[in-house]
Amino acid sequence: MLTKAPHLFDDATQVTAGDSRWQGKTSADYWAFVGPFGGATAATILRALIDHPERSGDPLSLTINFCAPIAEGAFDLDVRLVKANRSSQHWCVELTQGGGEVATLATAVFAERRPSWSHQPVERPPATPFEQIQPFPKIKPTWANQYDFRFAEGYPDFSGAKKDAVPASAYSKLWIADRVPRKIDALSLMSMSDAFFGRVFHARRELMPFGTVSITTYFHADADDLVAEDITRVLAVADAKIFHKSYGDQNGELWSPNGCLLATTTQIAYFKA
């Protein structure tokens, strides 16, 4: 009998079913500088919601507030269905460790996506094909090495060599795929929406203390749409509009190679510079 090890992403975002209380754990494979990769935490929270017996519909909106560092190891997810309507659900999730204070606070909306008038005023940005771009090299934070980043624009220069020059563009356009290919689903869209390097790193061309404070992702494709897309990568763009008094913004889009806008995302992040 052939057995197949689960994808590292599915292992990292695994949850143990409870009733209102679920369990997850951090993963050494998706580790950032001082804690777990926020995208993996977000996807774990989303998985607990998707797997919840009372869940109906598809993820429409997910907001994650990163309140405090998450330590290596297990965590609890307190999952609460705040309000259910005929075609939508509102959820609240609190992540705690060892019975302590809340480390992550999330709200989510799920919805039955009914057929409607459909219109996508913007087109997928043009980009050099995935196959024609070199993968971004492996770096220290393990999470980044689980992804195959291929920059079509805004290739990172975080050397600090030009940090006192005129600020560089904060815009990036890149293909994002799991390093070991994995079909794109809502979980990977959530994680990938937090997989952009800090906009301030691009603008200042150097690394510095940085942390996402709050991220919101909207899903524009439901499970049926994603099955129909049948893809293992997205074309992702991100930009920033302001860096001021220690916080900067980011807005991004995740596109299917075929040109469907799958998700839009925005975040506000702390930086020290």
Place this chain on the structure above:
Amino acid sequence: MLTKAPHLFDDATQVTAGDSRWQGKTSADYWAFVGPFGGATAATILRALIDHPERSGDPLSLTINFCAPIAEGAFDLDVRLVKANRSSQHWCVELTQGGGEVATLATAVFAERRPSWSHQPVERPPATPFEQIQPFPKIKPTWANQYDFRFAEGYPDFSGAKKDAVPASAYSKLWIADRVPRKIDALSLMSMSDAFFGRVFHARRELMPFGTVSITTYFHADADDLVAEDITRVLAVADAKIFHKSYGDQNGELWSPNGCLLATTTQIAYFKA
């Protein structure tokens, strides 16, 4: 002695101090088609947080999930400080009526805005001056009449006359001021960030059943910045990227006339078309 009636906006977003439980009420002056104007609800929640004795710092991020209709009258705000750090606070607010289910669920981040490297890669869009544009006429929902909307681009045509034509642009650029001038603060920024007409109305050139499901606003100016700006209106732009399976997005910016980006906002909304 001269007494001065409070501004209608301050009256509409008034709260009665409690400990963890605050009270607010809907206002006939800020009424939409089937319930209170969401921006007023959002500002009322923000006011309860700003007035809270444990609050420190300025609003950085506010997410409001509209879970169920709010009936005319009083409501309770269950305000909870979920986590406080050295320079930031994470809050959760639940709005209920008559001890019933949650109608609105909000999370907020407050932060002490410390001096830092500052950079605003985008400039304020050019626009015909406020004084040179006619105010948008009064319409049925009272909330809209509390604002002085002056469209520089994307003037609304919701007549339905051209609804079967090629979709119109969802982009709008307009000045927004309180009809009775009021100094711009975080409360009015929050409310104004929900004061755009539905993008789908613009794209389809007609009104239809519509409701914001979730809105997130990031504040890029703190109280000191706003005092220094000393303004009574903003230049506001909004656009949409997709309408699909009964939901559409919106992203917007609120600019000071002097060119500072005060807030960015995004929302996902239900529509029936």
